[in-house]
Amino acid sequence: MIFIGKENVSGILDKGIKAAAVCESGETVVFETRDCYDDAVVSEERPLGDKDNPIENPATGPLYVKDALPGDVLKVEILDIQVRNWGVMRSSASCGVFHEDFSERTARIFQLENRELKDGKPAEVWFDDTLKLQLDPMIGVIGTAPAGDGITTDTPNSHGGNMDCRKIVTGTTLYLPVNVEGALLSMGDLHALMGDGEVLICGLETGGNVTVRVSVLKESGLKGVRIPTPFLNCRGDVMTIQSAGTLDEAGEMAAKAMKEFVKAAAKKDDLEAGMLMSLLSNMAVCQVVDPLKTVRMEFPLKVLEAYGYVLP
Ligand code: CA
Numbered sequence: 001m002i003f004i005g006k007e008n009v010s011g012i013l014d015k016g017i018k019a020a021a022v023c024e025s026g027e028t029v030v031f032e033t034r035d036c037y038d039d040a041v042v043s044e045e046r047p048l049g050d051k052d053n054p055i056e057n058p059a060t061g062p063l064y065v066k067d068a069l070p071g072d073v074l075k076v077e078i079l080d081i082q083v084r085n086w087g088v089m090r091s092s093a094s095c096g097v098f099h100e101d102f103s104e105r106t107a108r109i110f111q112l113e114n115r116e117l118k119d120g121k122p123a124e125v126w127f128d129d130t131l132k133l134q135l136d137p138m139i140g141v142i143g144t145a146p147a148g149d150g151i152t153t154d155t156p157n158s159h160g161g162n163m164d165c166r167k168i169v170t171g172t173t174l175y176l177p178v179n180v181e182g183a184l185l186s187m188g189d190l191h192a193l194m195g196d197g198e199v200l201i202c203g204l205e206t207g208g209n210v211t212v213r214v215s216v217l218k219e220s221g222l223k224g225v226r227i228p229t230p231f232l233n234c235r236g237d238v239m240t241i242q243s244a245g246t247l248d249e250a251g252e253m254a255a256k257a258m259k260e261f262v263k264a265a266a267k268k269d270d271l272e273a274g275m276l277m278s279l280l281s282n283m284a285v286c287q288v289v290d291p292l293k294t295v296r297m298e299f300p301l302k303v304l305e306a307y308g309y310v311l312p
């Protein structure tokens with residue numbers, strides 16, 4: 001199995017970055033990731049961290065996938081997310097919905113328990129002496145290299161990136177665009193737990209190992225139904241994930257992308273696709289705290305399958 005260690009990190013997804021590893025389509029790869037503070041905030045006494053120039057949201061990679069060419073779709077099956085045994089949250093006086101509440105940075109360290117998923121129970125964290133929370137580890141930053149200028153890992157866009165979609169968890173499949181030869185997949189910014197919005201500015205930030213299987217989907221394999229990337233298959237729903245300057249824009253983009261997909265997959269016209277979405281589709285906020293805001297539109301896959309669609 002290919003392993004990409006967390007010494008291979010960057011704060012930008014860029015086609016000019018040399019590949020850390022090369023794989024065949026269909027291979028399984030492990031990405032070891034740092035936390036979003038570059039593993040530098042290890043003590044509540046030192047909330048600014050222990051590095052002079054930490055990388056913000058370091059992403060591990062990139063992975064070059066053979067035969068991936070611009071126009072293809074990269075299928076990324078999230079086989080496993082193992083988070084380390086501690087996480088960290090930090091306030092910000094400049095970013096996040098509540099930044100005016102804070103005049104300086106404060107850090108909290110949390111110990112994560114049962115991280116080996118013993119007895120099938122999810123890992124847990126004690127928030128304080130009273131409250132124990134179940135973890136739901138997710139990937140905050142995951143994307144391919146854009147075709148043009150690089151995009152820093154604080155920003156989500158059509159290449160993926162800092163989408164902070166809490167639905168990107170173990171057992172789901174993410175579809176990303178291939179913009180450059182080899183796709184150049186990177187990921188990082190794991191959250192042991194996060195709510196929609198990520199309103200403070202962070203999730204329960206942590207590092208760990210992410211195991212994925214990556215496959216190249218060619219146009220011919222899509223059977224005439226374009227997959228509107230970034231696109232997620234999660235726990236029975238498919239989701240378009242779109243980012244824009246405002247939530248309104250991102251929401252409209254996500255809805256319109258899903259409608260085109262429903263039209264093609266279920267062979268419906270605009271009216272019936274719109275009706276089905278108005279009845280069955282849920283719009284949700286991924287995050288409101290990054291340079292672009294992210295919204296997802298969810299639709300039940302079984303409805304599309306009832307019309308004969310098979311998601312590749
Ligand atoms: Ca993030």
Ligand code: CA
Nearest residue numbers: 036140189203
């Ligand atoms: Ca984060």
